[in-house]
Every structure is written in structure tokens, then in C-alpha cells.
Amino acid sequence: MVLDVLGLSSEESTAYRALVSMPSAGPGDLAPRVGGDRDEAARLLGVLERKGLAARSVGDIARFVASPPGTAFGALLLQRQNELRLAELELGSLAELYRAASAGRGVAEVVDVIIGVPALRQRLEQLQLGAKSEVMTFVKAPVAIISGAENTAEDDAVARGVRYRVLLERAMLDEDVDIDGIVAARNAGEEIRIADSLPLKLFVVDREIALLPLIRSSDVATTGALLVHQSGLLDALIALFELEWATAMEVTASADGFAGSGVDDLDVQILTLLLTGLTDQAVASHLRTSLRTVQRRVRRLMDLARVQTRMQLGYQAFRLGWLPGESGHRRG
Structure with a gap:
């Protein structure tokens, strides 16, 4: 729920939403709304009262009324907004430091190494959640990191307007992709093409960074990836993608x-x-x-x-x- 972002647990959010919809309520009234018993409802009412989200009814102190949402959450929302502004400023400062450090990278520092499927999944999710404009990817068999159905970060990125260009190796049609999935992805806004074969797995975000998964089908436990920063190597990978994309079959x-x-x-x-x-x-x-x-x-x-x-x-x-x-x- 949205209220979770403002510091409430899901149970507290449910209780407050229920209380807002009623003139007043006691534990017995609230219990069916929160899926618990009277004791649990009484506990939640006590928590809401301590957080200033509920107050005792003047006519019956055993009953509670919801505090006005604007009053109850206005200050908290303003605090969160201020924290986000400070975080954005800090992020900008860190980005400047990172760019300065990147400019001084040596040849050996252009590429980072990621080891293990869990770390690779986490980095793949981070890159997609942070994508601003475009993601270009080669999808090549075998699938050993994350399937299309599991990749919810991709769905989120597409939903917020990030352009996705997905180039599938034909063998993927026999392994992890069917026509229904392709239709759903296209309807969501993705561009999909199919190539006879692809030279490698590739994931490029905003033309600023690339991830090259290195999969040894005989030993998934040692799967890793190369993270390529802005460099001539990244330019070459982008050119490779564009070349393969231009000659592939549009779906x-x-x-x-x-x-x-x-x-x-x-x-x-x-x-x-x-x-x-x-x-x-x-x-x-x-x-x-x-x-x-x-x-x-x-x-x-x-x-x-x-x-x-x-x-x-x-x-x-x-x-x-x-x-x-x-x-x-x-x-x-």
C-alpha cells in the first residue's frame, strides 16, 4: 500500500483505511475489516492512537475516530519529500565524483567482474530500475540467470517509458519464449526482433554501461558477468548490437x-x-x-x-x- 511508504506496516495501513471509512469504531467493529480478532483490532487501534492517526470518541472513549488524512500525513509526507530532495542532491554529488573517477580509469579498470548468479541478478535488476531512456539486449540460450517471467524490473521500466529493444536468438523460441509472450511484450511497448544466432549475451543501458553475462552451462554456480563502463569497448558493443538489430527479423x-x-x-x-x-x-x-x-x-x-x-x-x-x-x- 502507498501508506507503507509513509512508515506504516501493511496491517496498520489496512486498519487506518478501514477506520477512515467509518464514523467511529471499536475493536469489535474493526476486527472483520482487518481480518483479525478483537484483541488484534484493539492493538492496531492503540498503535494508530500513539502515531496520531486515531483519537478517542468524545461520546464513548472505547471507540475511535480517524484523524484527518491531511493532518495526519501532511507533515510526514513533507518530511519524506525533503528527504528525497536531499537524496537527489547527494546522488548528483556522487555521480559527479563517479564521472571524475571514471575519466581517470586505466585500461584494466574499464571492465568490472561480477561473480555468481545472485549478484548478477541483483545488478541486472539495479540497471533496469535505473534505466532512463533505453535498454538494448541480446537474449541468447541458455537461460541461466533470470527468465522473462521473473524479470519484473523490465516490466516496470517499460511501464515508465523506457524503450526496450530485444533481440532474440532463434533457439530461444524453443526454450523460454512463446508467441503469447512476444505478443504481450509488444503490446506493452517493447520492440522485438529475431536473429538466427547471436555471438553473446548482452545488456546495454542508456548507452552508458553494458553487462555481458558469462555462462558456463556445465557449472551455473560459477556464472559471472563483465560490467563494461564507457569506453571504446562499450562503443564497439553498441555498434555490434546495432549491426545485429539491422539485419534481424522484426516480429x-x-x-x-x-x-x-x-x-x-x-x-x-x-x-x-x-x-x-x-x-x-x-x-x-x-x-x-x-x-x-x-x-x-x-x-x-x-x-x-x-x-x-x-x-x-x-x-x-x-x-x-x-x-x-x-x-x-x-x-x-
């Missing part, structure tokens, strides 16, 4: 904007997965449909595009704007 999961083309969402998803190199059977498995349906859809698309081979279909799909591409005719 399209919806036929929105292609009205009248005769192409629907399933057609677009089938085309996208086929062009990443998956077999008909693998496409059917990912889309939870039958092999026969995939083959029938592909034949219909070939007829729509007026082509005889699948290679021609891929070319025509881009040219007609069924899939994204530099040469495609965009609708808009």
Missing part, C-alpha cells in the same frame, strides 16, 4: 493496419515464424494449431501473393507490407 504478431489485404493475425504470425527459420511443425506447435492449418494458411497466402514458392512468398510479404521491412509499402 509482427498482428495484422492491424492491413485491412483489406486478406491477411489476419494468424497469417502474420505464421509468416513471421516461418521467416525466422522454424519448420511448419514448430510453427504449429508455437501457435497451438495443427500442422495442416499452417500448411493450408501458407498455401492461401501464396495464392494471395500470386507466387509459386515460399521464397517468393517471403519477398512478396515484405513488398506488399504484410510484414515490416525497409522495402515494404507501409499503410498508415
Whole structure:
């Protein structure tokens, strides 16, 4: 709850919210609202009274009334705001010191080493929570650090407007990623492309720092990472990302904007997965449909595009704007 930030426990927050919604309350009235017995409710009322969040009723001192929220939390909120301002000033000062120290880094100090999965998970979360504008990442099998479902820091960053460019290795479609996850990520605002293979795992934040997980599949306990600071090496990693990104297959999961083309969402998803190199059977498995349906859809698309081979279909799909591409005719 929001009130937790202002120094209340979750139980105290629940009790105060319940008390605010009632003219007055005794332990018996409050108990059902806080999921406890009368003794627990009486204890919580006592805590709220000591914190100035509740007062005894004039007509019956066994009953309590909530203190006005503006009065009860106004001073505390102002205190927290002042603490945040001081923290921002201190952070700015530390950032200046860090930049000055970074400028004097030697070649050996451009790269830091992180050892162990717990430390690597923590640093990955910190980097995403601190991202301001953009995150670029290579996602390569095997997944040994954190799965997409566990990476809630990514969801938080996307929600606050950080641009995510995610480049998936095709093998990830067989390990940790399905079409539903891709659709959900795209709907949330992420940009996703698929490459045949990727040279390494990579995570670049704001073009200022990069994380290179080093995974030894035979011994996850010794997994570590390199943390690369601003340098020529970081510039090279960013250039590598841009090169791989430019040649990768953009993932399209919806036929929105292609009205009248005769192409629907399933057609677009089938085309996208086929062009990443998956077999008909693998496409059917990912889309939870039958092999026969995939083959029938592909034949219909070939007829729509007026082509005889699948290679021609891929070319025509881009040219007609069924899939994204530099040469495609965009609708808009």
C-alpha cells in the first residue's frame, strides 16, 4: 500500500483505511475489516492512537475516530519529500565524483567482474530500475540467470517509458519464449526482433554501461558477468548490437493496419515464424494449431501473393507490407 511508504506496516495501513471509512469504531467493529480478532483490532487501534492517526470518541472513549488524512500525513509526507530532495542532491554529488573517477580509469579498470548468479541478478535488476531512456539486449540460450517471467524490473521500466529493444536468438523460441509472450511484450511497448544466432549475451543501458553475462552451462554456480563502463569497448558493443538489430527479423504478431489485404493475425504470425527459420511443425506447435492449418494458411497466402514458392512468398510479404521491412509499402 502507498501508506507503507509513509512508515506504516501493511496491517496498520489496512486498519487506518478501514477506520477512515467509518464514523467511529471499536475493536469489535474493526476486527472483520482487518481480518483479525478483537484483541488484534484493539492493538492496531492503540498503535494508530500513539502515531496520531486515531483519537478517542468524545461520546464513548472505547471507540475511535480517524484523524484527518491531511493532518495526519501532511507533515510526514513533507518530511519524506525533503528527504528525497536531499537524496537527489547527494546522488548528483556522487555521480559527479563517479564521472571524475571514471575519466581517470586505466585500461584494466574499464571492465568490472561480477561473480555468481545472485549478484548478477541483483545488478541486472539495479540497471533496469535505473534505466532512463533505453535498454538494448541480446537474449541468447541458455537461460541461466533470470527468465522473462521473473524479470519484473523490465516490466516496470517499460511501464515508465523506457524503450526496450530485444533481440532474440532463434533457439530461444524453443526454450523460454512463446508467441503469447512476444505478443504481450509488444503490446506493452517493447520492440522485438529475431536473429538466427547471436555471438553473446548482452545488456546495454542508456548507452552508458553494458553487462555481458558469462555462462558456463556445465557449472551455473560459477556464472559471472563483465560490467563494461564507457569506453571504446562499450562503443564497439553498441555498434555490434546495432549491426545485429539491422539485419534481424522484426516480429509482427498482428495484422492491424492491413485491412483489406486478406491477411489476419494468424497469417502474420505464421509468416513471421516461418521467416525466422522454424519448420511448419514448430510453427504449429508455437501457435497451438495443427500442422495442416499452417500448411493450408501458407498455401492461401501464396495464392494471395500470386507466387509459386515460399521464397517468393517471403519477398512478396515484405513488398506488399504484410510484414515490416525497409522495402515494404507501409499503410498508415
